[in-house]
Amino acid sequence: MTTTEAAVQPYTLFRVEVVRSERISPRMLRVTFGGPDLARCASAGHDQRIKLFFPLDGQTEPIVPAGPGWFGEFRAMPDDLRPPIRTFTISGFRTGQRELDVDFVLHGDLGPASRWAGGAKPGDRIAILAPDARHTPITGYEYKPGADTDWTLLAGDETALPAIAGILSAMPDDRHAMVFLEVSSPREMRPLDCAARVHVTWLSRGGAPAGGGALLDAITRTEFPSGRPYAWVAGESGAVVALRRHLVRERGLDKKDVYFSGYWLLGGAIE
Incomplete structure (x- = not known):
């Protein structure tokens, strides 16, 4: 070098x-x-x-x-x-x-x-x-499922929608994914480009504030496929922490198979 x-x-x-x-x-x-x-x-x-x-x-x-x-x-x-x-x-x-x-x-x-x-x-x-294009490798992205991952869980509110859309657009056609997206109203729902086998669940808050637990409630009621999952979760910080706790403690996901990020904080700011 x-x-x-x-x-x-x-x-x-x-x-x-x-x-x-x-x-x-x-x-x-x-x-x-x-x-x-x-x-x-x-x-x-x-x-x-x-x-x-x-x-x-x-x-x-x-x-x-x-x-x-x-x-x-x-x-x-x-x-x-x-x-x-x-x-x-x-x-x-x-x-x-x-x-x-x-x-x-x-x-x-x-x-x-x-x-x-x-x-x-x-x-x-x-x-x-x-x-910087001159630097190898490119850094600054977090979606990194292991080679032995059988299926992917993606969950987030509207602030995570751009990232989830980007992940889905790059997902290979042999991947199986479950997606949960919480938005303020049905008018925020839109088609997502993806070649993989994906099941998308849209959750509308009906105009209520984000961070109220809609994602956690929906995922708690959902039966997961068999095999090893990889979870990517982002959105309001409190909601994300609660969901990660559920996935690890109650669903038995390995901590290293769960990426979570608080994109924003209800009542505060995150840089």
């Missing part, structure tokens, strides 16, 4: 701008970003994780330090300059066109990401921390 190759970090900061946006459901907005920097970007697919930096009020783009020590400098910035940062999943990536899609859930609480996305227009600029 050359010195140059050794210096390449798994993730790089990319400066991008909005190309277009599309409402794909009443509460889900897809924003497409573009820019020459994306020629160096990469994605492993699945639930590929990235971080977005948003401008503060009065800024045309977020102020994010550059260079190898950028993160320490970023954390040391004063509150009135440090941009909000949130974690998202790549919903689509087209290297040739240098375009990257991110799906935003338009929350009623109007947090920084939802508020920015709701008003985003072509030319608006943000920064994205994403995998």
Whole structure:
């Protein structure tokens, strides 16, 4: 490995701008970003994780330090300059066109990401921390079932929908999966592209707040197939922890066969 190759970090900061946006459901907005920097970007697919930096009020783009020590400098910035940062999943990536899609859930609480996305227009600029195409291997995704997995359980609320859609689109046709998706209303339900043998259960909260236990209730009542499962669970932090506890303690799944992530916290914020 050359010195140059050794210096390449798994993730790089990319400066991008909005190309277009599309409402794909009443509460889900897809924003497409573009820019020459994306020629160096990469994605492993699945639930590929990235971080977005948003401008503060009065800024045309977020102020994010550059260079190898950028993160320490970023954390040391004063509150009135440090941009909000949130974690998202790549919903689509087209290297040739240098375009990257991110799906935003338009929350009623109007947090920084939802508020920015709701008003985003072509030319608006943000920064994205994403995998560097020069680094091997690509990192930052968590869906990694073992070779001896017989079937997959995917569960989450609408914040996990982009990641679950990405996992399903890359799933081989010989895989068997059970999917549970909790959304605010039937209007948020949409077809999911997948070649595998998949059974999808949509759960509507009827406008009630997320994190109320709909996923846990539905999965508790479900009979699992035989064989070794692999579970991927994400969404509101409290609901995810409860579901993981059920899978390990009551269903007997091995802890290493359960990936879980609190994408957001009811009443709080997760970067």
